Amino acid sequence: MDQFQLRDGSYHCDSLPLNELSQSVGTPAYIYSKKMLEEHCSALLDAFKNYPTDACFAVKSLSNLSILKTIFAAGLGADLVSAGELQRALLAGAPTNRIVFSGVGKQEDEVRQALSAGILMFNVESPFEIDMIAGLAATANKTAAISLRINPNIDAQTNAKITTGLYSTKFGLTETDLPDLLNRIRSQPSLQLVGLACHIGSQILDLAPLREAAQQMAALSTSVRNLGFDLRYLNMGGGLGIRYSNEEPPSVMEYAEALIQGVRPTGLRLIIEPGRSLVGNIGVLLTRVISVKKTPERHFVVVDAAMNDLIRPTLYESYHTITSVNATVPNAPTALCDIVGPICESGDFLGKDRQMPLPVAGELLMVRGCGAYGSSMASQYNSRPRAPEILVDGAQFRIIRQRETLESLWANELHGFR
Ligand SMILES: Cc1ncc(COP(=O)(O)O)c(C=O)c1O
Structure with missing residues (x-):
């Protein structure tokens, strides 16, 4: 309310x-309002309760320590994009087994810090990152869990500056590059490919692009599994829009239903990275x-x-x-x-x-x-x-x-x- x-x-x-x-x-x-924040968190978790889901709050949207603490206490994890966000999340008590590290330009020291914290996975956005994370994990004597962030070339029908799922944007990897990327991953014993990810944009008011993305990602996961990779997660990013004036955003139940319907046939654990819709x-x-x-x-x-x-x-x-x-x-x-x-x-x-x-x-x-x-x-x-x-x-x-x-x-x- x-x-x-x-x-x-x-x-x-x-x-x-x-x-x-x-x-x-x-x-x-x-x-x-703390009350609104808690209500939004519990409504979100409730909407996804019938499908195995990890909700990882997009720390970039509101990164205040006390806000993060409230969100983690409510049962969410963290989606982050920098060492600063990682350290904030850890300070605020984020569960490390529910932290995903996204971002198009991760740097070596950030990867080292995340490896040492024992986060759930990195969302990899470039071939360069595959080799970089593999090297750093090998040096640390660890196995890094990664997912590949795919750019599905789907228009989220939102503001151009918060559109992230089109080939014209810098984000993610393309499906056509997958065979080469998978070969690279196979050759790196310090990497474990555990999932695929996408995030097509923010302030999404029409669920159709998200539905399409979920179906496309589910099909792609099946192809990757058929090549012998033991995937466990499908990450559909954030993006649910809110009302700023007279918009009619989908309800959190409709949003959950759209994603779950696409992902359910795979049986993979769903990850979502909500920011705006929570705060x-x-x-x-x-x-x-x-x-x-x-x-x-x-x-x-x-x-x-x-x-x-x-x-x-x-x-x-x-x-x-x-x-x-x-x-x-x-x-x-x-x-x-x-x-x-x-x-x-x-x-x-x-x-x-x-x-x-x-x-x-x-x-x-x-x-x-x-x-x-x-x-x-x-x-x-x-x-x-x-x-x-x-x-x-x-x-x-x-x-x-x-x-x-x-x-x-x-x-x-x-x-x-x-
Ligand atoms: C990778 C990723 N995940 C999640 C989000 C959060 O999106 P939103 O605040 O629209 O839920 C963003 C926002 O830019 C993002 O880049």
């Missing part, structure tokens, strides 16, 4: 009024209006959050619902507004062309759907300290990432500063 609800004239997160919270933690600030809607970005100015075309509502806090609108032209934290007067006059940050880029906006009651300076706004790829993509551009992250649990809250200090912006520069 959505825990960001209007009550007694203002929005709350769980039972905490956001106005009150902003007085304690300042703005901009990311606010997450996207558990978070909002609170921001305060600095000023409002009128130009011949529109009003610009300048707020204290910017593209360094939330880059999705700039990067993907993605839509986030933006509302006042206080209930607006019914039938209040509206104006055409762009909600923009203070950064020196025309691309610095959180929302464009919004017909909304005109906010006033000092007003508290809430940018919805910011849990996924929000704080985890934040930067310090324009020397802006990154925003804090707050976890709300009932009427309590905990600062799970402090606001960065100004000093921290240049702390790593002092060493070479003369």
